Amino acid sequence: MLIVTLAFVVLLLMGMPVAFAIGVSGSLFFLQHPGLPFTIPVQETISQTQNFALLAVPMFIMAGNLLNRSGITSRLLDLATVLTGRLKGGLAQVSVVLSALTGGVSGSAIADAAMQSRLIGTEMIRRGFARGFTAGVLSFGSVLTPIIPPGIGMILYGTIGQVSIGRLFAAGFVPAFLLWAALASSIWLTARRRGYQPExxxxxxxxxxxxxxRRGIWALLFPVFLLLGxxxxxxxxxxxxxxxxVYALIVGVAIYRELKPGTFFDAMESSLSDIGSVMFLIALSAIFSYGIIFQQVPDLIAGLMLGATEQLYLAIVVIAIFTLAAGFFIDATVLIIMLTPTFLPAIERLGGDPVHFGIVFIIAATVGNFTPPVGAAMYAVCSILKCPVGDYTRESLPLFLAIALTTLALTFLPGVVLFLPNLIFG
Known part of the structure; x- marks a missing residue:
């Protein structure tokens, strides 16, 4: 697997799209093992798309695109302004709350960051916020999005690792609140020092x-209905x-009445593009995963961890740091697909809870979207706001530190993460 891994890294550095880099490098494994039929990559790719549980991924992507075009976002912006408008930091505070409120709508950190940059980014700069600080807040604030139901990362992790998606959904709420508090505190300190006024x-x-x-209630009830169902x-x-x-269609057509034929087809076009890219990535990852399982890499990793330490929390910290470092170069979706079957068995052997580990792991993987050199959310925000990456990186350090410390606390306090899923699901 060393040659396969090196080939994957080289292909990424050459600029090959991630899905093709995974598929091509994974195919090298079969060239190294002539005894394996070369029909296996084709079979694995097709069988991965037949996974019934993965039907949730395209459905939630479609629902998110429909909800975003149904008028919910503007209503949630009004609610976020009412809730946090008097805090120092003004629109910066509003943007973080908006990320939490829209987490149940978009399910994607990158989509949320790009949407907010277009919605309030320019206005923040016009009101005197530093361009780098604005970009950093809008980017790092979207860390809340994938851990509030129905985060796509949770669905992928739960499906691949055979972990209860319902428990994962429930486990995201308390960590999301703590991350919001950490980001809001960091923004407040910066706003106090620079004189940024409340909204x-x-x-x-x-x-x-x-x-x-009342205007935003249908968006707020969305994750509640998911958990109840x-x-x-x-x-x-x-x-x-x-x-x-179906819920998104009812809200957009019958309740808010803003989902017209034009916006509906626009949502379908965006959904086809998003679903195609995600499912193609999932399909080709099966080739790479076959080699990992064939070489018993999960057992090897578990053995190394058990030999190096029997401390569960230390192992989670090491995995989180590794995932964070890998996220500097690889997209969060790819990391979740590739690393879940490798690390989850090792954590379970150490006695860890897969839901607790999943939340920490997803947060660590997501942060890579906001960091140089290849953070997708970072480039989306910087491109829209015309912000130099250097300014963005410098201004984002306090936000990065706030998220890192909160994630570290969640690692050593599993009861905080598991409180709500245990309460709801037993």
């Missing part, structure tokens, strides 16, 4: 709060994706 000068009245809650057994993880699409 509102007066406290929101109960009437304003009630109006904003899974907990009561009304839906399986795959079926609840179809429910999400």
């Amino acid at each position: 509102r000068t007066e406290r929101a009245s109960l009437g304003e709060l009630g109006t904003s809650l 899974l907990r009561t057994g009304v839906f399986t993880p795959s079926e609840i994706g179809a429910f999400a699409v």
